[in-house]
Amino acid sequence: MNSRNRGKNTGDDTLFGSEKQISKLKLAVEDMRYLLTREYPEKAASELVGNRYRLKTRQIQALRGASASDSQLHNRRLKHVETLDLKGRTVYLDGFNVLILLESLLSEAYIFEGLDGCIRDLSGVHGTYKRVNQTLIAVELIAAFYQKNQIQKLVWIFDKPVSNSGRIKQIILEFAEQHQLNWEADLQFNPDKFLAESSEIIISSDAWILDHCKEWFNLIGYLIREEKLPVNLIKML
Template identity: 75%
Template sequence: MNNRNRGKNTGDDTLFGSEKQISKLKRAVQDMQYLLTREYPEKAASELAGNRYRLKTRQLHAVRGASASRLQVDNRKSKELQISDLKDKTLYLDGFNVVILLESMLSGAYIFEGVDGCFRDLSEVHGSYKRVNQTAKAVDLVASFFQKSHLYKLVWIFDQPVSNSGRIKQTVMDFAEEHQFNWEAELQYNPDKFLAESSEIVVSSDAWILDHCKEWFNLAGYLMKEESLSVNLITIVSR
């Protein structure tokens, strides 16, 4: 029986569970945006912010994910589509990025809202993907979105080098066949490059993809509102 989930890591409540820590992370994001806007390299900017606020590794990971220059934010916002823009369109979905984020959201892990309005988690695929308790529900949520958006076709893109990518691809295709959805699933050796260069709408919270793609849709943001998901959301962006 599968008892795995993508919930919090040991120590995450200490790193992210108090106003003191959230305040520190907000200041770090402000500093990083200031530096990135002035064309500091991301590595240098994150090292400066991390050292200044004495951030732990997972805190720094969250800050990096939430940060972007003002030019990056403006560029991403200019390409963001709304649900009403998707009717009869084809959409390419960054498979592991989306599935793992939804699994994390559903299992109570901390989720971070960035300056670009995207939502990110702290989970990573280190060469191998394993199903968790929330995987089926994650696919169900994508299915609900697919039906409500009236998309023509949804194409899942998975990383071929990742172990078990073939299994999750088959899971998605079996689900599509069962429900008669117009879905496809592909394995790509370099999915980031593939998605960034695609002329189709993409779904991803990967910063590099968002910077280079033609158009994108904020699926996690949509699902949180539309499905009234209970999410352990941390906003480390100053309003």
């Protein structure tokens, strides 16, 4: 196992660790929602708001993740399912999105609750996925969720072009075999499109997927509550 994690970046405490910065971000999210609702393009809106509040690059990243238009929020709310809806169902999980977010959360990085109630982080896959100290704990948390809610089958979807995607797929399948879980793992060239077009319940915090999928479940929010995870959570509402 690598001795590494997905914790905070240098400087994150300055950007997100004070009440003053958080208040500023909340105001920025309100402005961003106003502009997006009036159909300003996201990039232009975030530049405008970023300039107004003198936000740094990572703060703008958090702002964009947390914001949405009124119609997006309404649409996402309508499609969100509750834990009771999961029993006996097949669920598709956005592999890297969920895994990296959980690894960040467990590494005490800052995570953000957006207007849609979804939790997001500031990490991402940049062409390569590297397993970290928290990877196995993240998989165990997902296994506990799967068993507790009597899900019929869980299918992990990973980006085929990301290097090491085959390796993490193997780790997931070996874990499932050891613990007798009805899991599958699949590599897709365009996982976002695949998930958005699926008729099954989706687990992801990717905004585009949430806007286009049929049904989704807020797994990270559930795990924070259910497992009482200690988190550096900033509510952007």
